[in-house]
Amino acid sequence: MKTEWLRKTIKDFEPYFVAPIAEKHVINANENYFNVLSIPVVKKELVEALDTFKPQLYPKPMADNLRKAISEYIGCDEDEIICGNGGDEMITYLLNTFLNPGDEIVVHTPTFDMYELTGEVLGATAVKVKDLTGYRRDREGILEAVKKYQPKMTVICNPNNPTGDLLPASFIEEVLKAAENIVFVDEAYMEFAQKESVIGLVKKYPNLVVLRTLSKAFGLAGMRCGYLVAQKDLIEAIAKVKAPYNLNAFTQLFAPIVLKHRDEIFKVRDEIVKERNRLYEELVKIPGLTVYPSCTNFLLVQVQVKHEEIFKALKANDVLVKIYRNSAEIPNGYRISVTTKEVDDILLSVFRKELQ
Ligand code: PMP
Secondary structure (H helix, E strand, O other): OOHHHOOHHHOOOOOOOOOOOOOOEEEOOOOOOOOHHHOHHHHHHHHHHHOOOOOOOOOOOOOHHHHHHHHHHHOOOHHHEEEEOHHHHHHHHHHHHHOOOOOEEEEEEOOOOHHHHHHHHOOOEEEEEEOEOOOEOOHHHHHHHHHHHOOOEEEEEOOOOOOOOOOOHHHHHHHHHHOOOEEEEEOOOHHHHOOOOOHHHOOOOOOEEEEEEOOOOOOOOOOOOEEEEOOHHHHHHHHHHOOOOOOOHHHHHHHHHHHHOHHHHHHHHHHHHHHHHHHHHHHHOOOOEEEOOOOOOEEEEEEOOOHHHHHHHHHHOOEEEEEEOOOOOOOOEEEEEOOOHHHHHHHHHHHHHHHO
16 A cells, blocks of 8 residues: 555554453453343343344434433433444544644543544644643643643543543533633543533533443443533534444444443442452552552552563463553553452452562
8 A cells, every 4th residue: 555545644643552352351441341231121121122123224313212311311401412332433523523634632641542543633733731740630731721722622531541530520610611612521431430520511511522431330342332412503513424324223222221220230330439449458558559549440550660570470360451561651550440359359469479
């Protein structure tokens, strides 16, 4: 292939890295260990629904039934929601709707790579506001950058991936007031934090867009389902750039059933939060290791020594975590998805053996 064929912005593009999986214990992608089909009523209702399922027909372009189920869940109007194949697709649609080549986005760092990568494809550039010590967001820095650059979009990941830091909704409201343009708040992990969501501010702020996903607390990463919440005119604008039948009929059938039984699923979420707190308390005790408080289903840790040995020991124990090996932003860092006590105990034994 001739490289001139490529869009200029992706000639030197470093894509999002998805690690190959060879390990038994996969805790690198913040997935949920729980299979919702193990809830008898969820399985029963899915099987019943499949009786009238018609895969030969195109799905509803705006996923009407799913929008209804989501609106009941989050308490906003159906026409304030747009659904798609996971948060990743929604990020693409959102940026495609608003960014021109040469536009700027303000984003805190470190954070989820997809904002910057998707912006880069479109020829936009990221103004990055580095976290303060301990990977807590630099609130003053973010506000200053918003006022100085008035970027086309300000992105706040809340709680943040990979640091677990949660900003108060009152700060996001300050950003919304300071920004003349779009403020995009990614709440992919909000079901684990259970506080500080800004979905309730959508009616008040015409520049607010919130992202949610069913990949994390709802355990549907493989099914692909994410959604944006914003005022109706923004949703209509985003709908213009989406593929007409973007969200497949199976997701549209199954996701409302899962949302209906969320109380059962949230019991598992509560267990994960409890296990995260236990794992945090155990990791804190290990010398030579720094662990950061998290409001999500993952923990970020850093080691000062023996990085190579720990890397090898995790592999030898069949554990795959997300590793920031030579990262300038998170040197010697590991992001650990919290699943079960059994897996966490293996992980703890590796860290203890190498560091104690
Ligand atoms: N936002 C954040 C912060 C994430 O960490 C992820 C997944 N890792 C996503 C969005 C997208 O998730 P999905 O496409 O599975 O909904």
